[in-house]
Amino acid sequence: MKTPVVLKFGGSTFPTHGAYDELARGLDERIRSEARPMAVVVSAMHGETEGLRGRLHEVNRKPEAATGAGLLTTADLVSAHLLATALHRRGRSATVLAGHQLGLTTNASFLWARVVDTDPAPLRKALSEHEVVVVPGGQAVDGEGRPTWLGKNSSDLSALAVARAVGSRVCEIHSDVDGIYTSDPHLISGAQMLPRVSYNMAALMSLYGAKVLHRRSVQLALRHRIEIVLRHNRAPYGTGTTISGVGTQTAAVVFDQRSLVLDYPDDAHADSAHHAFHLEGLDTVRLNRRPSVAVVGGYVDTEALQRKHGVKAGRAAGVPVAEVRGSKVTMHVAPGSEDAVRLAQRLHDAMDFPAASRTGVRVEA
């Protein structure tokens, strides 16, 4: 079998049901030109996962984690089947490999599970029998076969896990932006696309909230030397950033309006909270100039987690904005999410980017 192509399409690809046929058309053309089997990881339609979370909490305000994982991951499964059926309509042979069929086994940390074992056999078999294998992002199972979730926005991680399992040297991640920019291009004017970014810089930027890439997916790529190519999710699927071992020193202003800084009475309390969040598999940053922890990306019940670990609850202090200059990061804290955008714009305006690269910014909303 030829080495499969591994592609991921994020939730922003599917604003409407018509988008499944549009993508099926693009994949159909690619199969015709490349004649290689294709593994396509897809995320849930925009808003579906959070819609399910809302429904879950309406029925039970404190659901068990295993139930959360079982329910929330179904949104991506719906998306996978919609893409498969769109491909069938175009005469392509496609199948869906859900979490329980995929060969990814995780620990039992149901909502932020970590992969502990990968069996490539199911993927290889499916790829030898079908032109396209569609994989719902974020899904896996624990050692007892119970559904687990790799966490919020974890389809990128699924894509890298699939690339690793099938031996692909490249994984293409498609989103509503064509690459990593010097700041969120939808919020910060003058943000510039970075054509080549090193694994370390990409991991650092995603740790501080550049949500175009999931941090653990970059770590997996680095460990197995898989190149990540970021592309736009609409035809002609323009390529922006390539992430590999090579990349120039970068300046950037990174933030996510959902992130939160928690202040603690002293360093010891902040350290315990940071440790507790880490044990839960969450991305948190311990600020070094104050007894605080930044919980990056939101969607976390920080109070419940602190209670679970017997940690004194931190006080919400605002939204972290990271000023990155090479490997040096300065953390700023904005009082609210709108202030974070204004602060990020000011910091970005003050950065000295070469004039030539101010042109050529490609963002399609």
Ligand SMILES: Nc1ncnc2c1ncn2[C@@H]1O[C@H](COP(=O)(O)OP(=O)(O)O)[C@@H](O)[C@H]1O
């Ligand atoms: N530095 C950055 N570079 C590029 N995109 C960024 C950056 N910081 C934040 N983003 C945001 O990441 C978004 C893409 O990630 P995401 O919403 O998870 O897409 P998808 O649903 O396709 O997976 C973009 O719409 C952009 O607003």
Ligand SMILES: N[C@@H](CC(=O)OP(=O)(O)O)C(=O)O
């Ligand atoms: N169900 C996932 C889908 C996902 O990973 O999203 P995206 O690829 O769009 O970031 C989530 O909402 O977390």
